[in-house]
Amino acid sequence: MNILEVRNLHVSVMNKPILRGLELHLKPGEVHAIMGPNGSGKSTLANVLAGRGDYQVTAGEILYQGQELLSMAPEDRARAGLFLAFQNPVEIPGVSNVRLLKEAFNAHQRYRRLPEMDAMAFRAYLNERTKSLELSEDWLLRPVNAGFSGGEKKRNELLQMMVLEPHLAILDEIDSGLDIDALAKVAAGINALRDTKRSMLLITHYPRLLEQVPPDKVHVLIGGQIVLCGGLDLAGQLEERGYGWLF
């Protein structure tokens, strides 16, 4: 069974059609990349999958693990293992990373009818992950994304993903604003989470991320539709030739 089936998806934002008949199928363990020019609908797809309001789905359907996704509340999607790494992660002053991670993790545990982890065990679970991302010691005590640099925000998204261990991760421009070293760390983090069951959707403008996290498929999204599908070499072609030849 596919973990994600997007069929003939039409989505409008303030009555303006953005996605027009998008098709996408992801198998468990697959990593797909979505590339496309600005305004082609990449982030709209990510947001609709995560359940953000303000998007009108006018036609089509989305199945996640065989279940109708669009009727699920955002928090239920998250608990069922769908994770969106935000393009622009929100700053939340006054709420520490550890507090958010604990609440989120325990919400997932309760949903899966698993016991909540005690404070000591959870701290150890977190430390393992902050270490592998080479995050500073005070990271967990800092308020969520408040005063973080662009690169730090992206790494924080990755930390949340590592803690919540989703089945399907949608990474919306996780590579934007990262220098080469930071990108390598983020890529290593993503690769560490790759396994035969976990699927990922990488939304990106640049082939550099894809060179380090080789996808199984690359889709080109233009004008709200997938117009071309290929392997990693397609990303290279786009880097050389741009999108003009596809219109």
Place this chain on the structure above:
Amino acid sequence: MNTAMNAYQDHFVEHAMQLPGFDSVSVRVSRQEAMQRFMQSGFPTQRLENWKHTSVTALWKRAYKPSEPGCMGLDPDDITPYLADRRGVYRLVFVNGLFSRPLSDLHDLPVGVRVASMAQLVNDSPCEVEPYLGNHTPGNDQGFSDLNHALWGDGAFVHLPSGTRLEKPLHLLYLSTISREPMVAMPRNVVVAGTDAHAQIVESYASLGQARHFTNAHTTLVLGEKARVRHLLLLQESLVAHHVGTMRATQMGDSCLDSQLFSMGGELTRQELHVTLAGERAECSLDGLFIAGGGQHMDFHTSMHHTSPDTWSRQLYKGVLDGNARGVFNGVVRVPPGIHHTRSNQTSANLLLSDTAEIDTKPQLEINTDAVQCSHGATVGSLDPEALFYLQSRGLNVTSARLLLIKGFAEEVLQRVKPTLLQAWVGQSLNLGVKQS
């Protein structure tokens, strides 16, 4: 209004001999003068600029009776929920405005430090307290202070001689119980910190159950040179209680006052904080967090007078309002001519959780001199939908996400409470506050 005023005057006349300090001429005169001023000004009305957002009609219409001794009978377990800690804190407990010795705990108090019931002290040793009871601030909006000064029944007297340190916080707990007739308690507190004395004072007001009562409190703080005082004021009375309180602080040179206020209770709450920075390099911070829901009305007035050069003050007041709650914040910073090199900052931030909640916020600067650095600002907003979605996308339901954001908003003020023991205690009380609203 006259009926209510006359009732207080009748009580004053009938019970004059039982009021603490009757044998001291200066205390007696001070009470009489305060009563006269009260009878002239009455309760403040909304025609007064400082009261325009707050009506006290409901307060004087409820015929409150001054409390009388003999209605106590609480045992230590009853007060446990209202205590920060059983052992790590000195405490003076007042029930319905009157000192309760069995519930208080002052042992191991450092030598020389005086912590006592004001009523007992003014009867036994009036000369110790007389110097602090005579002063009053003129003004036609001082009705509640005047009423307190005329009728106060007890309170805490704290005196820290030069160089003394209170290692443990001192908790002044004012607890009101359910009574057949609605009662008023009028505590009068005086805290004097001598040169280089250090103390942490917690002043908290609470009710047992849904007691309908009125607290009209007045607290005077005097900080000598280099004195350092942390003052934590916790207002968590019942949702049908009325509370009016005034804190007046005077600071000598190089002294430092940190005041934090947390307000969650009361149907009608009005708290004033007036600070005079009377010595060079005196520093003061006033922080406040109020959480109001339902039909609660909370009004906070601060005034910061920089009467000496090189003084510093900072204020941060945050409000969280839900339901039909109404909040008021009015803060004035005054720097008279010729007072140079003062620095002052004032911030009011407010979170409205419903369409029907309201806040009136007015930070004011009255600067009449040059060479100062003063700034102020006010914000009013609602919960950020982007932040809510972000938290939902991590698996939190809407209720938990809202609660986490509200806690995050409150955290900045909570972080300023020291030590950790008190911070954790206040944090727990706040959770309740958020649930209520």
